[in-house]
Amino acid sequence: xxxxxxxxxxxxGLAAGAALLAxxxxxxxxxxxxxxxxxxxxxxxxxxxxxxxxxxxLALRGLSALFSMPRQAQRWRLQQRERAMHAAVLDALTHQQxxxxxxxxxxxxxxxxxxxxxxxxxxxxxxxxxxRATAHLVAAESAHALQDRTTRETHxxxxxxxxxxxxxxxxxxxxxLQAARWxxxxxxxxxxxxWLDAMPQGAARRTLAxxxxxxxxxxxxxxxxxxxxxxxxxxxxxxxxxAAHLILKGLALELIHGAHDPVQLQRAWAELEPAxxxxxxxxxxxxxxxxxxxxxxxxxxxxLQPVWxxxxxxxxxxxxxxxxxxxxxxxxxxxxxxxxxxxxxxLERIEAAQRQHPESAELKYxxxxxxxxxxxxxxxxxxLTQAQGRLQDAELRRNAWRALAALAEQRGDSAASQQALxxxxxx
Numbered sequence: 001x002x003x004x005x006x007x008x009x010x011x012x013g014l015a016a017g018a019a020l021l022a023x024x025x026x027x028x029x030x031x032x033x034x035x036x037x038x039x040x041x042x043x044x045x046x047x048x049x050x051x052x053x054x055x056x057x058l059a060l061r062g063l064s065a066l067f068s069m070p071r072q073a074q075r076w077r078l079q080q081r082e083r084a085m086h087a088a089v090l091d092a093l094t095h096q097q098x099x100x101x102x103x104x105x106x107x108x109x110x111x112x113x114x115x116x117x118x119x120x121x122x123x124x125x126x127x128x129x130x131x132r133a134t135a136h137l138v139a140a141e142s143a144h145a146l147q148d149r150t151t152r153e154t155h156x157x158x159x160x161x162x163x164x165x166x167x168x169x170x171x172x173x174x175x176x177l178q179a180a181r182w183x184x185x186x187x188x189x190x191x192x193x194x195w196l197d198a199m200p201q202g203a204a205r206r207t208l209a210x211x212x213x214x215x216x217x218x219x220x221x222x223x224x225x226x227x228x229x230x231x232x233x234x235x236x237x238x239x240x241x242x243a244a245h246l247i248l249k250g251l252a253l254e255l256i257h258g259a260h261d262p263v264q265l266q267r268a269w270a271e272l273e274p275a276x277x278x279x280x281x282x283x284x285x286x287x288x289x290x291x292x293x294x295x296x297x298x299x300x301x302x303x304l305q306p307v308w309x310x311x312x313x314x315x316x317x318x319x320x321x322x323x324x325x326x327x328x329x330x331x332x333x334x335x336x337x338x339x340x341x342x343x344x345x346x347l348e349r350i351e352a353a354q355r356q357h358p359e360s361a362e363l364k365y366x367x368x369x370x371x372x373x374x375x376x377x378x379x380x381x382x383x384l385t386q387a388q389g390r391l392q393d394a395e396l397r398r399n400a401w402r403a404l405a406a407l408a409e410q411r412g413d414s415a416a417s418q419q420a421l422x423x424x425x426x427x
Contacts, residue, residue, distance in 0.1 A: 078123050085114035089131060092138045101142035105151070108139035133162045133171050137178065144182050152182065173203040180212045189219035207238045218251075223258055224271055227251040231273070245279075252282045262295035269303065280323045283307045287330035301346060304330055308349070317357050325393045328366045332399070347374060354383075361390035365400055372403055381407050398424045 027042035088111035095104035112135050115128055125131060140155035156179060163172035176195050183192035193216050196209060203209060210233050217226035230251055234244035252272055259265035269277065269286055276282055284307065287300045307327055314320050331346075347370045354360070354367040368383030380403070388400040405420035 078118065078121070081114055081118055082125060085111050085118070085125070085131070088114060089135055089138075092135065092142075096138055096142055101145040105139045105142040105146070108135040108142070111135045112139075129162055130171065133159060133175075136162065137175065141178070144185070149186075169200075173199055177203075177209055177212065180209075180216070184212060184215055184219070187219065189216040192216040193220070205232065207233065207236055210236070211238065223251060223255045227255060227271070248276055249279050249281055252276045252279065253285050256282065256286050256289055259289060259293070262290060262293050265290055265293060265295065266299070277303070278306045278310065280307045280310070280327070284323075284326045284330045288333065291330070291333040301331070308353075312353055312356065317360055321362065321392065324360075324362050325396065328362055328396065331366065332369055344374075346370070361387045362393075362396065365391060365396055368400070369403060372407070377407060377410060 029040045029042055029045045031038040031040065088107045092104045092107035092111060095101070095107060112132060115125060115132060115135075118125055119128065136155045136159045140152045140159065143149075143151035143155065156175070159175045160172070163169075163175055176199050180192040180195035183189070183195060192212060196204060196213050196216065199209060204213075210229055214226055214229045214233060217223075217229060227248070230244070230247050233239060234248065239247065255268045255271065256265065259268045265286065272282070283303050287304045290296070290300045290303075304327065307323075311317070311320050311324055311327065317324065350363070350367050350370050354363040357363055364383045364387035368380045368387060371377075371380035371383060384400050384403050384407070388397060388404065391397045391400060401420045401424035405417045405424065408414075408416035408420055
């Protein structure tokens with residue numbers, strides 16, 4: 001409002017000044033055109049000059065517009081082509097998201113044709129490189145979804161050519177990651193790992209790249225690299241804590257199970273982090289595996305001791321019964337490997353735990369087996385008899401009956417031994 005008022009005042013002042021100048025202007029302009037003399041009013045001359053300037057300006061504007069019409073027509077055609085090209089790219093992306101992969105590929109190829117026409121006409125698009133890369137990527141992804149590997153590889157090679165420049169490094173990283181994911185979909189983990197290894201170090205440590213590497217290493221059964229990758233993903237919080245725990249535990253168990261002699265098993269155990277070594281299932285599996293490979297029993301117990309201590313610190317030992325049963329099986333295998341010469345320190349540790357938890361039938365059983373290995377016949381008989389009726393695990397009950405049969409045979413009671421073996425057979 002204020003601006004309009006100021007313009008109005010300015011125009012009013014100009015009109016007043018012009019009226020004052022022209023109203024009392026007695027000047028004349030005389031033109032001598034022999035043999036004639038023309039007298040003109042100064043006001044008329046000034047008005048004629050102003051009108052002539054306006055007419056000349058309008059005439060020049062008209063001529064300029066007339067001569068620029070071909071250029072404007074060309075610009076309009078280029079603009080239409082650019083719009084058609086961008087519309088084709090948007091259509092390709094939309095069709096891809098909707099699952100119409102054949103239409104998406106055709107739209108992407110149409111966008112590439114439009115871009116080639118613009119480049120051939122000498123008017124390339126400023127962002128032509130990124131646009132071509134996007135179109136090739138959509139076309140390759142659509143061809144992959146259609147199981148057309150030949151077309152996919154053709155567009156992939158074009159993508160690599162488009163992203164050779166330094167300014168297209170980020171686009172190239174995306175292409176490499178996508179190529180790795182395509183290789184994984186083709187169940188070709190080695191090719192996927194080659195694509196991932198070709199990525200820069202910083203890009204290779206991103207979450208998506210690490211997820212692809214984890215899948216590739218697991219498919220190719222490279223357990224240790226898969227475990228290292230899973231640790232990085234867990235550190236980056238790519239999984240929930242529960243999922244990370246399960247993945248790390250599964251890979252650690254796979255690494256231990258892949259050992260075929262005690263040396264390999266010890267090497268695999270050394271590759272585990274302390275948090276993984278204290279996982280109950282991992283330590284128990286390592287103890288089982290070492291016993292199966294006729295390894296060092298003392299080393300097996302050393303691996304199992306943290307799990308043992310953690311179980312005894314549990315507020316409710318009954319809730320930990322499944323893990324306790326597995327641990328007892330692993331310790332029992334160690335006792336058997338020593339052929340009755342169990343470690344006295346472990347015997348004291350087991351007896352102390354049994355006294356601390358007198359309600360646990362599993363600990364009574366373990367204490368009875370340990371006493372049996374140390375030839376403490378009476379105590380073993382007492383503990384195994386007390387535990388036998390309360391054991392929930394069928395294998396522990398069967399082993400308890402076998403141990404009672406061995407004790408009965410040792411003291412010469414054949415009938416009791418036969419009865420115990422019969423009970424074990426029934427289980």
